[in-house]
Amino acid sequence: xxxxxxxxxxxxxxxxxxxxxxxxxxxxxxxxxxxxxxxxxxxxxxxxxxxxxxxxxxxxxxxxxxxxxxxxxxxxxxxxxxxxxxxxxxxxxxxxxxxxxxxxxxxxxxxxxxxxxxxxxxxxxxxxxxxxxxxxxxxxxxxxxxxxxxxxxxxxxxxxxxxxxxxxxxxxxxxxxxxxxxxxxxxxxxxxxxxxxxxxxxxxxxxxxxxxxxxxxxxxxxx
Numbered sequence: 001x002x003x004x005x006x007x008x009x010x011x012x013x014x015x016x017x018x019x020x021x022x023x024x025x026x027x028x029x030x031x032x033x034x035x036x037x038x039x040x041x042x043x044x045x046x047x048x049x050x051x052x053x054x055x056x057x058x059x060x061x062x063x064x065x066x067x068x069x070x071x072x073x074x075x076x077x078x079x080x081x082x083x084x085x086x087x088x089x090x091x092x093x094x095x096x097x098x099x100x101x102x103x104x105x106x107x108x109x110x111x112x113x114x115x116x117x118x119x120x121x122x123x124x125x126x127x128x129x130x131x132x133x134x135x136x137x138x139x140x141x142x143x144x145x146x147x148x149x150x151x152x153x154x155x156x157x158x159x160x161x162x163x164x165x166x167x168x169x170x171x172x173x174x175x176x177x178x179x180x181x182x183x184x185x186x187x188x189x190x191x192x193x194x195x196x197x198x199x200x201x202x203x204x205x206x207x208x209x210x211x212x213x214x215x216x217x218x219x220x221x222x223x
Contacts, residue, residue: 001200003157004216006037008107013042013072017106019128020049021120022083023060024174029140030110031067032166032192033156033207038070045071046104050093050124051083055176063173067166086120093123097131106135113139113210117146129212138209143182143191152208155199163192163205 008014016037020026026034026047037043047064057078068074079096086093111128112121125139141149158166167188177183189205196205 005040006108007041013044014108015104015106016043016045016071017100017104017109017132018045018047019109019111019124021086021112021118021124022051023049023056023078024063024170024177025049025112025121025142026110026140027063027067027166027170027173028188029112029142030138030156030207030209031170032158032162032205033110033209034067035070035162035165036156036158038068039162042072044073045075046106047074047076048100049078050086050096051081051120052078053080053083059174059176063169066169066173084120086123090123094127094130097127101131106132109135109137110140110209111137113141113148113150114212115148115150116142117148118142118144136214138211140207140209141191143187145182149191150210152195152198152210154209154211154214155195155201155206156209157196157199157201157203157206158192159203160205163189163203 006014018026045068047068049060052060060078061076064076081089081093109128109132112125114125116122128137138154167185171178192205192207195208199206
């Protein structure tokens with residue numbers, strides 16, 4: 001399978017915007033990919049989470065620092081919208097996206113799967129596309145009770161060490177979640193194993209993403 005590397009033609013660090021509705025979403029959805037990208041090329045990361053509590057904010061800040069430790073630059077913003085209620089605070093959430101657009105012009109955006117069953121996830125995905133209309137956007141997946149996993153089209157192969165590091169960092173950082181029945185090592189590893197099989201990844205492990213639009217060829221000015 002042909003592999004396309006992610007890098008800027010001018011040699012500058014790749015600007016990566018990570019968006020999560022909840023405090024552990026980014027790490028679960030694309031944590032191993034971020035670790036892999038940082039090993040392969042220079043990246044700057046802006047990390048934005050939309051819902052939190054005081055306890056969860058501390059966890060999210062620690063998670064961002066752990067998963068973004070190898071980035072050239074890391075900026076973290078944790079907002080305090082209420083979990084489960086993002087669609088009902090739509091105006092304020094939209095304003096947060098508009099403010100973000102003024103501060104960050106990313107080369108690559110990680111956001112939620114547009115058909116995710118969770119209402120907060122769907123809104124973040126919708127507003128990502130509404131706000132950043134001419135960017136490379138990859139939608140990550142979150143395993144959950146709803147059984148809404150789809151058929152992704154983009155894969156990032158990860159090695160066994162990186163996969164293990166992702167899982168260890170999740171368990172170390174999110175103490176408030178590790179008593180939940182679904183927040184387990186085997187679940188996180190199993191999903192990477194399935195996606196690794198689908199991608200024919202060298203170590204049989206991968207994270208997967210949905211790409212609505214992907215342009216191949218010479219770049220063009222953003223507008």
